[in-house]
Amino acid sequence: MERVALTSFDLQLFQERRIADAITNYNIHVGAKISTLKENQRSAVKYLVEGKDCICSLPTGYGKSLIYELLPFLDTGCLVDVVVPLNAILNQQMENLLMKNVEIISESPAKDNISLTVKRRPSPTASGNSSTTPYDYIFHPVITKLKHELQDFEIIIIYCKSMQWIGYGYETARRILGTDFYAGDSKLEHARVVMFHSSMEKESGQLKNMILTTLQKPDAECQIRLIISSVALGMGADLKNVKRIIHAGPPTTLEAYIQEIGRAGRTGSVAEAVLYFNNSDISGQCMRKDMQDYCRNNEKCRRDIINEHFGFQTKEKPTICCNFCDSQLCIEWDFF
Numbered sequence: 212m213e214r215v216a217l218t219s220f221d222l223q224l225f226q227e228r229r230i231a232d233a234i235t236n237y238n239i240h241v242g243a244k245i246s247t248l249k250e251n252q253r254s255a256v257k258y259l260v261e262g263k264d265c266i267c268s269l270p271t272g273y274g275k276s277l278i279y280e281l282l283p284f285l286d287t288g289c290l291v292d293v294v295v296p297l298n299a300i301l302n303q304q305m306e307n308l309l310m311k312n313v314e315i316i317s318e319s320p321a322k323d324n325i326s327l328t329v330k331r332r333p334s335p336t337a338s339g340n341s342s343t344t345p346y347d348y349i350f351h352p353v354i355t356k357l358k359h360e361l362q363d364f365e366i367i368i369i370y371c372k373s374m375q376w377i378g379y380g381y382e383t384a385r386r387i388l389g390t391d392f393y394a395g396d397s398k399l400e401h402a403r404v405v406m407f408h409s410s411m412e413k414e415s416g417q418l419k420n421m422i423l424t425t426l427q428k429p430d431a432e433c434q435i436r437l438i439i440s441s442v443a444l445g446m447g448a449d450l451k452n453v454k455r456i457i458h459a460g461p462p463t464t465l466e467a468y469i470q471e472i473g474r475a476g477r478t479g480s481v482a483e484a485v486l487y488f489n490n491s492d493i494s495g496q497c498m499r500k501d502m503q504d505y506c507r508n509n510e511k512c513r514r515d516i517i518n519e520h521f522g523f524q525t526k527e528k529p530t531i532c533c534n535f536c537d538s539q540l541c542i543e544w545d546f547f
């Protein structure tokens with residue numbers, strides 16, 4: 212029998228071929244059109260093909276799912292564990308899983324294409340404003356812009372902390388938009404503004420599915436331009452065309468915040484995250500100190516704060532970073 216010794220170059224070519232075949236088979240199987248892998252996806256798959264252990268900590272929307280979705284087509288026989296992407300727990304996870312010689316792939320969760328703005332929202336009794344309720348400060352400018360731009364309006368999710376806020380925002384949109392509330396006949400499937408919350412699962416799972424299906428269409432075919440939502444919207448949904456995330460009040464942790472703003476800019480295009488808060492929002496006991504500090508901060512770059520929280524250093528600031536680095540950022544969403 213002839214023996215063939217593989218050089219490291221041959222081995223590399225063999226692995227490249229194996230990964231390329233896996234991508235082809237994956238595309239055929241799920242009807243995808245993946246032509247190439249991103250750098251960190253390729254590294255992770257390569258380590259697994261080589262039989263190494265690997266921990267992969269990448270931002271929301273990077274494309275982590277594709278790494279493990281490809282594995283059945285590579286027949287690596289490996290086990291994939293999906294964990295909360297916080298660097299502090301990596302060592303603990305490695306010990307629990309008896310992992311040795313681990314390759315770690317990680318990237319800051321603060322995506323460079325998302326600008327970070329934090330604004331204090333006035334209290335309902337603040338003088339000098341024309342709005343009548345605390346909700347109007349958030350909803351009015353957004354819905355008025357939607358009224359002018361209609362299909363050109365870049366898709367926004369407004370995350371609200373209560374059903375009261377969601378309901379008020381929805382009714383405000385109906386009132387301001389009038390007949391423009393629908394892109395066509397007055398049917399729910401033509402609505403430009405939708406509500407999204409956890410009780411929809413029980414009441415109208417069909418409506419929830421219709422909204423998620425519509426949001427995954429190409430931008431020009433998606434008539435939904437504004438989603439007024441609870442935190443129910445997001446996990447596992449690939450919302451490709453969302454350009455802005457507005458928080459009408461902060462979530463309780465920075466981890467939750469990063470997850471939620473990661474739903475914007477998933478195609479890599481420029482996106483915005485605008486967070487509104489007031490003192491009562493951050494005084495509750497369940498609000499973690501890191502989130503309180505992030506809201507109150509007016510001493511340093513917001514991207515630096517997030518990166519440091521997750522154990523990273525900012526390597527290079529994007530041109531549009533945050534409203535500490537650029538005080539003019541997002542002034543169109545100011546109240547006065």
Ligand SMILES: [Zn+2]
Nearest residue numbers: 512532533536
């Ligand atoms: Zn900054």
